[in-house]
Amino acid sequence: MALEGLLVLVLGWKLAIDAEIYTKVVLASVPRPNFAPRKVNLSVLMSRKIRIKKGADIRLKGRPATTVDAAASTATYAVQPPNYHGVTPKLEVKEGAAVQTGSPLFHSKETPAMKFLSPTSGTVKSIVRGEKRRILAVVVESNAKSEAVALAKIDVASASSDAIREAMLSHGMFPFVGQRPFADVATPTDAPRSIHVSGFDSSPLAPDMEIVLQGRMDSFQAGILALSALVGGDAIHLGTCPGQTAYAGLNKVEITEFEGPHPAGNVGVQIHHTLPVNKGEIVWTMHAEDVANLGETLTSGKYTAKRTVAATGSEHPAPRYYQTHIGCELASLTNGLQGDSVRVISGNPLTGTHAASDGYLGGLDHQITLLPEGSEPKFLLTAGWLSPGLDKFSLSKSYPTWLLPKSKEFVMDTNTGGEERAFVVTGQYEPVFPFDIYPVQLIKSIMANDIDAMEKLGIYEVAPEDFALCEYACTSKIDVQDIVRDGLDNLKKELG
Amino acid sequence: MLDSIRPHFEEGGKLSRFWVVYDSLETFAFTPGHTTKKGVQIRDGVDLKRTMFLVIVALIPALLFGTWNQGHQYMLSIGEVSVADPLMMAFFDKMLIGAIKVLPLVVVSYGVGLGIEFLFAGMRGHSINEGYLVSGMLIPLIMPVDVPLWMLALAVAFAVIIAKEVFGGTGMNILNVALTARAFLFFAYPKQLSGEIWIHEVATSKAGGLLVDGYTGATALGQLASTVGKAPTEPAVMGVMDMFAADGMFSLTNSFFGLIPGSVGETSALAILIGAALLIWTGIGSWKVMSSFLVGGLAMGAIFNAMGLNAYMTIPAIHQVVMGGFMFGMVFMATDPVSAAQTERGKWVYGFFGGFLSIMIRVFNPAYPEGVMMAILFMNVMAPLIDHYVIQANVSKREKRMQLSLSQRATA
Numbered sequence: 001m002a003l004e005g006l007l008v009l010v011l012g013w014k015l016a017i018d019a020e021i022y023t024k025v026v027l028a029s030v031p032r033p034n035f036a037p038r039k040v041n042l043s044v045l046m047s048r049k050i051r052i053k054k055g056a057d058i059r060l061k062g063r064p065a066t067t068v069d070a071a072a073s074t075a076t077y078a079v080q081p082p083n084y085h086g087v088t089p090k091l092e093v094k095e096g097a098a099v100q101t102g103s104p105l106f107h108s109k110e111t112p113a114m115k116f117l118s119p120t121s122g123t124v125k126s127i128v129r130g131e132k133r134r135i136l137a138v139v140v141e142s143n144a145k146s147e148a149v150a151l152a153k154i155d156v157a158s159a160s161s162d163a164i165r166e167a168m169l170s171h172g173m174f175p176f177v178g179q180r181p182f183a184d185v186a187t188p189t190d191a192p193r194s195i196h197v198s199g200f201d202s203s204p205l206a207p208d209m210e211i212v213l214q215g216r217m218d219s220f221q222a223g224i225l226a227l228s229a230l231v232g233g234d235a236i237h238l239g240t241c242p243g244q245t246a247y248a249g250l251n252k253v254e255i256t257e258f259e260g261p262h263p264a265g266n267v268g269v270q271i272h273h274t275l276p277v278n279k280g281e282i283v284w285t286m287h288a289e290d291v292a293n294l295g296e297t298l299t300s301g302k303y304t305a306k307r308t309v310a311a312t313g314s315e316h317p318a319p320r321y322y323q324t325h326i327g328c329e330l331a332s333l334t335n336g337l338q339g340d341s342v343r344v345i346s347g348n349p350l351t352g353t354h355a356a357s358d359g360y361l362g363g364l365d366h367q368i369t370l371l372p373e374g375s376e377p378k379f380l381l382t383a384g385w386l387s388p389g390l391d392k393f394s395l396s397k398s399y400p401t402w403l404l405p406k407s408k409e410f411v412m413d414t415n416t417g418g419e420e421r422a423f424v425v426t427g428q429y430e431p432v433f434p435f436d437i438y439p440v441q442l443i444k445s446i447m448a449n450d451i452d453a454m455e456k457l458g459i460y461e462v463a464p465e466d467f468a469l470c471e472y473a474c475t476s477k478i479d480v481q482d483i484v485r486d487g488l489d490n491l492k493k494e495l496g
Numbered sequence: 497m498l499d500s501i502r503p504h505f506e507e508g509g510k511l512s513r514f515w516v517v518y519d520s521l522e523t524f525a526f527t528p529g530h531t532t533k534k535g536v537q538i539r540d541g542v543d544l545k546r547t548m549f550l551v552i553v554a555l556i557p558a559l560l561f562g563t564w565n566q567g568h569q570y571m572l573s574i575g576e577v578s579v580a581d582p583l584m585m586a587f588f589d590k591m592l593i594g595a596i597k598v599l600p601l602v603v604v605s606y607g608v609g610l611g612i613e614f615l616f617a618g619m620r621g622h623s624i625n626e627g628y629l630v631s632g633m634l635i636p637l638i639m640p641v642d643v644p645l646w647m648l649a650l651a652v653a654f655a656v657i658i659a660k661e662v663f664g665g666t667g668m669n670i671l672n673v674a675l676t677a678r679a680f681l682f683f684a685y686p687k688q689l690s691g692e693i694w695i696h697e698v699a700t701s702k703a704g705g706l707l708v709d710g711y712t713g714a715t716a717l718g719q720l721a722s723t724v725g726k727a728p729t730e731p732a733v734m735g736v737m738d739m740f741a742a743d744g745m746f747s748l749t750n751s752f753f754g755l756i757p758g759s760v761g762e763t764s765a766l767a768i769l770i771g772a773a774l775l776i777w778t779g780i781g782s783w784k785v786m787s788s789f790l791v792g793g794l795a796m797g798a799i800f801n802a803m804g805l806n807a808y809m810t811i812p813a814i815h816q817v818v819m820g821g822f823m824f825g826m827v828f829m830a831t832d833p834v835s836a837a838q839t840e841r842g843k844w845v846y847g848f849f850g851g852f853l854s855i856m857i858r859v860f861n862p863a864y865p866e867g868v869m870m871a872i873l874f875m876n877v878m879a880p881l882i883d884h885y886v887i888q889a890n891v892s893k894r895e896k897r898m899q900l901s902l903s904q905r906a907t908a
Contacts, residue, residue, distance in 0.1 A: 058538070060538075204538075276897065278894075278897060278898040278901045278902075279898055280898070280902075281901065343531075343537065345537050349536065349537045349538045350536050350537070350538070351536075352537060354532075354533075354534075354537065369537070371537060371538065373531055374529065374531055375529040375530075375531050376529050377527060377528055377529045378527040378529075385527060385543055385545040385546040385549065386546075386549065389541060392541035393540075393541070394540050394541050394542050395540055395542075396540065396542040396547075396778070396779055396780075397777065397778045397779040398542050398546050398547060398550055398778050398779070398780065399541055399542065399546075412538045413531075413538075414531040414532050414537055414538060414539075415527070415529065415530065415531055415532075415539070416528075416530045416531065416532055416539045417527060417539045417540060417541045417542065417543055418527060418539075418542075418543020418544065418545060418546075419523060419528060419530065419543070419623060421543070421544045421625055421626070421666070421667070422625055422627075422665060422666045422667030422668065423667050424544060424547075424625075424627060424666060424667045424833055424834055425544075425547060425780075425833050426782075426833040426834075426836070426838045427782060427833070427838075427840060427843075430840055436890065436893070436894075437890070438839060438887055438890060440838060441838075441839075441883075441887055456891045456894070456895075457887070457890075457891065458890075458894055464535075468535070468536055471535050471536045472536045472538065472539060472540055473540050473542075474539075474540070475540075475542050475543060475544055475547055476544060476667075477539065477543065479534060479535050480535065481534075481535040481536065482534055482535050
């Protein structure tokens with residue numbers, strides 16, 4: 001009897017697998033973006049539309065008003081090496097040195113030509129060090145004069161790939177180029193297969209890129225041309241979202257429209273759905289605002305470190321946009337808000353960093369978020385795990401808030417909402433992870449430090465930020481992004 | 497109040513070895529004021545406590561109905577009430593009799609299980625995982641009502657230690673903990689478990705001559721198992737089959753509503769489906785596993801109907817799935833996320849074969865009337881393999897994509 005049972009089981013199994021293969025073959029024969037060959041006539045693929053179904057928009061209170069104000073210039077600015085993952089800083093200045101906008105403060109030990117420039121003119125006030133004398137920040141006291149180093153001007157339309165590359169290194173723009181795999185600062189000597197720019201940000205309370213780039217489309221175009229030279233004149237892949245008009249009529253871009261919830265705006269998601277990264281391939285990425293800065297820096301010969309920051313969050317007295325520069329004091333963006341009950345985040349609530357209220361805007365951040373701290377214990381019946389939870393936004397349906405209208409916005413604090421536990425609940429990462437990758441299995445392979453399994457499971461395509469929603473949703477409160485970061489670092493070490 | 501006694505339990509306090517106990521009580525009452533440190537700055541409000549609690553809520557209909565039904569079955573067996581009487585008759589008496597039997601099961605299950613959990617958590621120095629809150633409620637619900645308490649305690653200890661703690665505790669187990677407890681009893685005490693303990697005090701009533709004429713106290717599956725190997729025309733077989741007719745004791749209606757003997761929580765498909773609705777509605781129980789499990793059971797039942805080789809096979813598929821532990825296993829056992837398949841595609845396969853095998857084992861092997869338990873445990877073991885194939889498909893797809901890209905670059 002047992003034998004017959006086994007036979008039926010095996011047969012059924014075979015059927016199920018056959019069915020899966022069949023589906024795959026059928027699906028593969030439909031022209032899906034995943035299978036789009038690389039060297040095709042780009043005009044055919046112009047303004048492709050892709051719908052991202054997985055993901056979630058966390059509906060937080062404190063979206064910025066559409067007004068853009070110039071932030072007060074601050075007394076000090078800081079360039080923070082830890083923002084640029086994978087770079088070991090080597091100082092070029094000492095405390096007390098006089099610098100101008102565009103003077104190098106430090107360079108990368110791995111690539112000495114890669115300079116990190118001062119966003120302001122003045123004197124180096126302090127070098128902040130952490131454990132093992134690791135440099136955390138180079139703080140420059142501004143003299144409020146706009147003395148700038150005259151950098152070489154580049155004709156982005158005609159310059160060679162090498163000229164652009166060298167200029168980006170010396171003009172302080174290369175640190176803003178990211179890469180897949182590894183999700184860190186790109187290696188200048190690599191030859192990227194393609195360059196991808198996300199034209200919108202979908203994270204919670206994120207800035208509207210059309211406001212950020214307002215009046216800067218010429219610079220953006222110049223930046224695109226410069227990047228295009230790096231990939232032999234190929235078009236730059238630009239992801240847009242429905243309703244955007246600013247990107248119409250650009251040269252050397254291949255636009256793909258992405259519709260769907262966060263993380264549709266993550267460049268990694270966009271790459272995965274257009275030209276996925278395979279083992280052995282390298283893809284570069286750049287934030288749209290940095291593309292504009294790149295264009296402006298190269299064409300004007302003046303280091304441009306502009307930021308149009310969305311100052312957001314339920315605790316922000318007046319959420320809005322501020323025009324400022326990289327490394328400005330956060331106090332100039334928080335309307336003077338202070339105290340322990342508010343958390344100041346440089347970046348968005350999912351991937352940003354917890355900054356001191358007297359801290360500085362991160363080098364790769366385009367948003368700050370002020371949220372209430374959640375350090376008060378919550379009694380089980382009123383606000384804890386047994387409460388009705390009518391004010392608790394949850395991606396699980398264990399709180400009834402998913403029945404509320406989609407327009408309702410929530411105030412969320414930084415409480416973990418429970419303690420870390422063993423991994424029990426399954427199927428909660430997948431709905432917010434729009435990759436054809438098994439997130440849980442990938443994470444487990446990273447925890448086991450099994451490089452071979454990581455490669456097979458698709459680690460080349462992901463960045464920690466792509467797992468942010470998984471981490472948010474995790475019932476067991478596991479630090480998913482941290483694990484992915486470790487995995488990428490280990491992988492890089494392994495590959496040498 | 498908790499804060500005032502906290503120092504005793506902290507490192508160096510005289511009760512520091514009981515820190516686990518204090519910690520679990522404190523975090524039970526108050527979601528701790530821990531804030532995010534790295535990674536995301538905000539976290540979803542859901543935690544394991546909430547999740548497990550909702551599963552227990554989903555078990556309440558089955559628990560309450562089971563309690564009542566045990567009293568009901570007892571009164572039927574001694575002729576206190578008859579099937580013709582309104583169901584609400586002697587409602588409180590039935591609940592009371594049921595509660596007298598069921599409550600000790602719950603208390604012993606939690607007492608022994610949580611005791612062991614605390615012990616291991618204390619030894620390992622980590623906090624209590626909430627997993628056992630659900631297992632501890634499941635175990636009494638899949639036990640025969642008259643199971644001796646010492647036997648239950650032994651089964652719980654075996655399940656928690658062997659099936660869970662040796663694998664590393666909650667989240668690491670391969671087998672469903674509650675089913676392991678049941679399987680332990682099944683194999684360690686087969687005589688006691690297949691005997692007359694499905695209805696409260698049947699044995700004593702029989703000895704005292706209190707039993708209604710012809711009452712055996714066997715479960716539906718027990719009755720059916722007795723027909724296997726006999727010709728459908730034998731009088732004994734026809735007698736059993738009559739019980740499954742529209743006016744019989746195990747009619748489809750009775751089986752669906754659960755007015756039949758059986759383990760405490762398993763008899764009422766209706767009560768279980770109410771729980772299932774909550775689990776699916778809140779997204780905690782996998783609807784994929786449940787629906788494919790049901791489809792698998794119905795498919796096997798339909799195949800048997802088509803074959804019709806013996807009396808057992810002629811029981812309609814729909815009748816098959818509302819009998820015995822099928823529904824309970826489908827909703828509360830197969831869906832256990834730790835022991836089930838972990839990939840979404842794998843869940844379909846896992847559920848389907850779980851249901852399919854449940855009915856198959858039940859009909860093919862009369863020694864194991866409760867095929868569901870065996871089938872789910874078997875699929876628990878197979879789940880990693882299913883996942884492996886699902887993931888392998890994904891891996892080879894990625895490899896193919898890489899090859900394609902390589903060849904294109906070569907030609908370009």
